[in-house]
Amino acid sequence: MLDCPHTYAVLAPRLHAAGYAVLPLDNKAPKVQKWSELAITQQQVEQWAAEKPKANIGLRCDQALMVDIDIEDAAEAERMTELILDQFPGGLIRRRGASSKLALLYRRAELDAVYKGQGQKRYRHSGGGVVELFDNSGAQMGIFSTGLDGGDYRWDGRSPLDVCLNDLPPLSLEQWGVLRQLLTREGYVAASGGGAVLPKLPKRNDTPQLATGWNEQVFYRVGALVRQDVDTAAILREAEQWREPGYTEAQTQAEVADMVERWKRHIEGNRDPDYEAWRDGWAFEETGNRYWDLDAMVPILQQAWRTTNGHLRGEYIDQSGQTRKQSYCDRFFLDPDAQRVLATTVAPEQPLITDDRHLNLWRDYWARLNADKGEPAGSDAVRLFRELVDFLCDGRDEMIDTLLNWIGYGLFHPAERLRWSILLISDLKGAGKSLLCTTVARLYGMDNASILPGLVGLLSQFNGSVLQGKALVVVNETVDKGDSSKFGAVETLKSLITDDRISVEHKGRDRHQIDNYARFMFCSNHLDGLPFDENERRFFAIVCQAAEALDADFYARFVEACHSEQGLADIAAWLRDHYSNPLPSRPPASDTALVADALMDDWVVRLGEIVD
Incomplete structure (x- = not known):
């Protein structure tokens, strides 16, 4: 700043x-x-x-x-922020x-x-x-x-x-x-704002057209009562409490009666989903004591789950042959066929519910799903993508090939763990480091990626939303170290990069171990943003020493071409066909010596502190 x-x-x-x-x-x-x-x-x-x-x-x-x-309540504000950033990272x-x-x-x-x-x-x-x-x-x-x-x-x-x-x-x-x-x-x-006459209920997207000349909240209140099977006479009696100044009792009764009929016709024509179809869209996680929406792959707490689905109810025949009416939520709770899992896991290319009763949070990568649509020959997106990589690597062929192969192999071999990460360094702001990382995140699919402004999310206690279920983690500036020293930060990052299982924690839940398939890309404007010596094997450091950024028009053309669906598909096909060879267990020679040289003064100070 x-x-x-x-x-x-x-x-x-x-x-x-x-x-x-x-x-x-x-x-x-x-x-x-x-x-x-x-x-x-x-x-x-x-x-x-x-x-x-x-x-x-x-x-x-x-x-x-x-x-x-x-939100005034700090804990609730943090909870909602974490939920939103987990679903839509990088804001x-x-x-x-x-x-x-x-x-x-x-x-x-x-x-x-x-x-x-x-x-x-x-x-x-x-x-x-x-x-x-x-x-x-x-x-x-x-x-x-x-x-x-x-x-x-x-x-x-x-x-x-x-x-x-x-x-x-x-x-x-x-x-x-x-x-x-x-x-x-x-x-x-x-x-919509304004004073409330009645407790307002959540709207449904499939509601009929609003009544004309009447309070919107009354309209939804009538709908809720009709859904609860309250008879029309009882609704009309209750409607007397809602009469606005200037309306006669007869006018109010007629208006509400019309609403009742319209809601009945609407409900008849828009029946709630069959219980079995609805049930199969949810799974209960025992460890987290929460429900998972299997379409959106997001968890919600029990109270919110009941609020969302509480209006759904239907008739069924119990074991004694009696016809009963019950809410879908209560029926799910008693249903032996309802999906229940012990916990969550990340298991690439495995089914949604694994054999050991875990919910598999892994989602296939955008590049794998769309590479067949790509037409890389003559593609502007491929040309611009390669040009940006070439610029960031200062035109060094070995660096270029290693970076592209790291990207391609990680995308098209999801079950393979990458034991080293990419570190892009340039003191030139606007060079395109973050732009490249964002493009790679799009190839994974934004739901599969976490894009962080700094290291705080990785180093903080509550790192679950950043890491769990993520295939790619991008840090746009490593200098932001939170409460940890930069030396301690590197040690923590080494474990995240190489360990098969890592420890994570969500707010309100105990810390637990998860399978780790995440790939990491770090950016920095400073050579000493992440301190390590030249023999470090977890980072492939690329130092761009360009004095000027590419033409401003280049970056605009890059976004237009490379962030379009066809452009991304072209890049995906090109990487799959040319840059998805197996990676070595240790990174090839890179610019780690430049990083180590930049840290010499810090290491001397550190050594002196230890000796003292």
Whole structure:
């Protein structure tokens, strides 16, 4: 982070050049009229910088996506943050002062898609706390400030000053919808704002058109009662409590009766899924005391599972031949055919439920599933991918071949453990180290990868969400060491890179051992970011000594070509056909000597401390 003031005049030109639509803020509110409609050009930014030099800085969400975790309870805020980052890794983390509240920054994967959902901006929890989604040009979030009431904005690790908009982790429209589902599963209910007349129930995507001229919450309340088989007369009696000023009893009764009929027709035409089909989409994990959604491969706690599925019920014939009505959740609990597992594991190319009753979190890699669609001959994506690798390796053929073979072999041999990692070093910011790693993560599939701003996630106590079930772990800057010394950090990393089983811990769960198939890529702007001697066998160090980055247009063309589905398929096919040979158990000769030389002074100091 820069030491200069975080004001509009100082930072906005740089942020705009990196692709961000930045607004001047008065405290937290935009200082310009019609800010959601204005074209934010370089000339406009320069004008605002001259007129409002000390303004704070807001980001208009044209192509950016922000998840605002507005939760006072620190433990709950951390829990939700971990869940979201586990599902959608790599989001930049913005905090404010010492508050537990924070925001996560991503970007749109589909530039022309409509991400905004009607009535689904704010998600409230009955126990307090809101998660708000910012996904259109009518929304903005503060990102930098000086002297802001309640504490200035700050970033954990990298910030928009370090990462251009195109390098932010992208979320597709489908993933944005999965995020909404995750919030609902965790008890956060979509709300449009305004006063509540009745306790509001979660919306269903398949609800009929809202009634005209009546409170939306009453409409959903009627739907809940109809689903519970409450008879119409009882609903009409209860409706008298909902009558709004200006409505007669007869008008209220007629409106509610119409709602009842519409809900009955809708339910009849949209029956809940068969119990067996629903049951087979879930598995109960005994060790974690939680349920797994087998379609999304995400866990939810028992209370959230019952909240999500509590409306599902049906009739069945018990062992005595009696017809009974029971909720799907209660029936699952008693059903001997319901899937129950002891714990989770990662077992490449093995079935979802293993022979020893473990849930297999391994998911096949994107490259393996799509390589047959690739057409590498003459592909711009392959050419640009090779050009970036060539640049980062300073044109050294042996380095280039080793790096490409490490990438290709890891992708197409998932059951093989890689005993050494890649370390990309360049003091030139913007060289493309993170861009290459993000592209490799896309080849694995973003669900299979963790992209971290620094080492904190790997070295912290609660490292489960970063490591469990992940095939690739990327660290974009190794200098961020958290509470560990850089010497101790390397020792911890060595175990993560080489050990067949590693220890992980999730919040609220005991530490446990998991099978380890993760591959690791590290980036650093500093030669001494990870200290080791020249005989180190866990890191293949590549030091890029270029004085200037490639042409700015190159990186734009790279993203356009290499991050498209066809481009990724072309790269996958090329790697499979040319760079998937078995790797040696130890890395070939690399730039470890340069790293060791840069550490000489630190080693001397360290030795002196030991002698003393």
